[in-house]
Amino acid sequence: MEYLLIAVGVVVVLALVGLFAFVLPRQRRSREAPEETAAPTVRPTGRTETAPPAERGTAQPQAPPEETAEEAAAPPAIERPEPTAGRLARLRGRLVKSQNLLGRGLLALLSSDKLDADTWEEIEDSLLTADVGIEATTQIVEHLRERTKVLGTRSAGELRSMLADELVDALGADMDRSLATTPHPERPAVTLVVGVNGSGKTTTCGKIARVLVADGRSVLLGAADTFRAAAVDQLATWGERVGAETVRAPEGRDPAAVAYDAVQRGIETKVDTVLIDTAGRLQNKVGLMDELGKVKRVVEKHGPVDETLLVLDATTGQNGLAQAQVFTEVVNVTGVVLTKLDGTAKGGIVIAVQRKLGIPVKLVGLGEGPDDMAPFDPRQFVDALLGEPAGTS
Structure with missing residues (x-):
C-alpha cells in the first residue's frame, strides 16, 4: 500500500511538470508584441499590392511622385536660330590667327620702305605658309608686283585696297555659293x-x-x-x-x-x-x-x-x-x-x-x-x- 501511494505521487509530479513546460512558453509569447502586418499600397492603376514590412527603428523614404502623362509627353523646347545674313561679319574676331599671317602679315610686308626681291620672296613665303598653294601664290604675287609698280605709291589705304582685291579675286568672287535647298513641286x-x-x-x-x-x-x-x-x-x-x-x-x-x-x-x-x-x-x-x-x-x-x-x-x-x-x-x-x-x-x-x-x-x-x-x-x-x-x- 505504501509503495502504491509513492507511485501515484510520482505520476502526479510528472504530470504537473509536463503541464508547466507546455503552457508557460505559450503565455510568454502571447505577452510579446505581435508581428507587424503588411500595409496595402494603392497604386494609381487601382490595383492593391502588398508592401514589404518596414524594419524596426528605420524611417522609410518617401517615394517620388510619379511623372504625369502630360509631363512625359512634353516636347523639348524648340530653338529658333537667328537668320544667317551677316553672320560671317559678326564672327570676324574668330579669324584672328589667319588675320595675323595672311592679312596683316602681308600688309606689313607690302608697306616696307623697299619692295626688293627679298621682300617679295617673304610675301610668297607668307602665302605658301598660309596654305594658299603654289599656283595661286604665284598669280597673286605677280599681280601685286605689277600694280605696285604701275601705281608708284603705297599709302596704307591703297595697299589694303589692292591686297583685298587680289585676295577676293583669288577666292573666286563670281562662284555661286548658294545652297540648293529649295523644294521641288513633288519632293523635297x-x-x-x-x-x-x-x-x-x-x-x-x-x-x-x-x-x-x-x-x-x-x-x-x-x-x-x-x-x-x-x-x-x-x-x-x-x-x-x-x-x-x-x-x-x-x-x-x-x-x-x-x-x-x-x-x-x-x-x-x-x-x-x-x-x-x-x-x-x-x-x-x-x-x-x-x-x-x-x-x-x-x-x-x-x-x-x-x-x-x-x-x-x-x-x-x-x-x-x-x-x-x-x-x-x-x-x-x-x-x-x-x-x-x-x-x-x-x-x-x-x-x-x-x-x-x-x-x-x-x-x-x-x-x-x-x-x-x-x-x-x-x-x-x-x-x-x-x-x-x-x-x-
Missing part, C-alpha cells in the same frame, strides 16, 4: 553631307540644319551613319533642338536604305529639305567609297541629289585637297564646308580648295557654338583677315 530638296572620319561631319550636319532652319527652311535629318550609334544619337539631338525629325535605324543597317527612307519620309511630311549624314570615309578605302556611291544612287531613285557638301577640316591643310578630289570623283561634290577655320593660321586653304577643285566653299565653321557656322562671303572674309580699313573706327 536632298542634300548629302560627306567627309572623312574626324572632320566633325555629324556635328557639322547638325549645324547645317540650324543654318537652313534659320533661313526659313523646314528640315528632316537622315542618320545614314549606321556604323556609329553615337553619331545617330548625336544627330537626333541636333534635330530635336530645332524641331527637325530624324529618320534612323538600328546599328549596322544598310546606310543606303536609311537614306532612301529619309527621303521617302520627307516626301510624306512635305518638308523643304532632307539632310543626310553619311558615314565617315577614308579616301583610300575603295570599298567604303563604293558604298557611298551606292547611297547616292539609291537616294536618286526619288530624284537627283540637289547638293553634296564635303566637310573638310581646315587644320589638315593641303592634305584636305587629296580627300576632296577622291570624294568629287565618287559623288560629284557641289560645295565645301570648311570647319575649324577659327583654330588655324592657314586661312589660305579656302583659296587652295577652290582653285584646285573648282568647287566653291559655301559654309565655314568659326567656333564651337551651335550657330558658329556662316555662309561664306569672299569680301567679308577678306575684310576680316585684313582688319578695319585705315580711317575707320
Whole structure:
C-alpha cells in the first residue's frame, strides 16, 4: 500500500511538470508584441499590392511622385536660330590667327620702305605658309608686283585696297555659293553631307540644319551613319533642338536604305529639305567609297541629289585637297564646308580648295557654338583677315 501511494505521487509530479513546460512558453509569447502586418499600397492603376514590412527603428523614404502623362509627353523646347545674313561679319574676331599671317602679315610686308626681291620672296613665303598653294601664290604675287609698280605709291589705304582685291579675286568672287535647298513641286530638296572620319561631319550636319532652319527652311535629318550609334544619337539631338525629325535605324543597317527612307519620309511630311549624314570615309578605302556611291544612287531613285557638301577640316591643310578630289570623283561634290577655320593660321586653304577643285566653299565653321557656322562671303572674309580699313573706327 505504501509503495502504491509513492507511485501515484510520482505520476502526479510528472504530470504537473509536463503541464508547466507546455503552457508557460505559450503565455510568454502571447505577452510579446505581435508581428507587424503588411500595409496595402494603392497604386494609381487601382490595383492593391502588398508592401514589404518596414524594419524596426528605420524611417522609410518617401517615394517620388510619379511623372504625369502630360509631363512625359512634353516636347523639348524648340530653338529658333537667328537668320544667317551677316553672320560671317559678326564672327570676324574668330579669324584672328589667319588675320595675323595672311592679312596683316602681308600688309606689313607690302608697306616696307623697299619692295626688293627679298621682300617679295617673304610675301610668297607668307602665302605658301598660309596654305594658299603654289599656283595661286604665284598669280597673286605677280599681280601685286605689277600694280605696285604701275601705281608708284603705297599709302596704307591703297595697299589694303589692292591686297583685298587680289585676295577676293583669288577666292573666286563670281562662284555661286548658294545652297540648293529649295523644294521641288513633288519632293523635297536632298542634300548629302560627306567627309572623312574626324572632320566633325555629324556635328557639322547638325549645324547645317540650324543654318537652313534659320533661313526659313523646314528640315528632316537622315542618320545614314549606321556604323556609329553615337553619331545617330548625336544627330537626333541636333534635330530635336530645332524641331527637325530624324529618320534612323538600328546599328549596322544598310546606310543606303536609311537614306532612301529619309527621303521617302520627307516626301510624306512635305518638308523643304532632307539632310543626310553619311558615314565617315577614308579616301583610300575603295570599298567604303563604293558604298557611298551606292547611297547616292539609291537616294536618286526619288530624284537627283540637289547638293553634296564635303566637310573638310581646315587644320589638315593641303592634305584636305587629296580627300576632296577622291570624294568629287565618287559623288560629284557641289560645295565645301570648311570647319575649324577659327583654330588655324592657314586661312589660305579656302583659296587652295577652290582653285584646285573648282568647287566653291559655301559654309565655314568659326567656333564651337551651335550657330558658329556662316555662309561664306569672299569680301567679308577678306575684310576680316585684313582688319578695319585705315580711317575707320
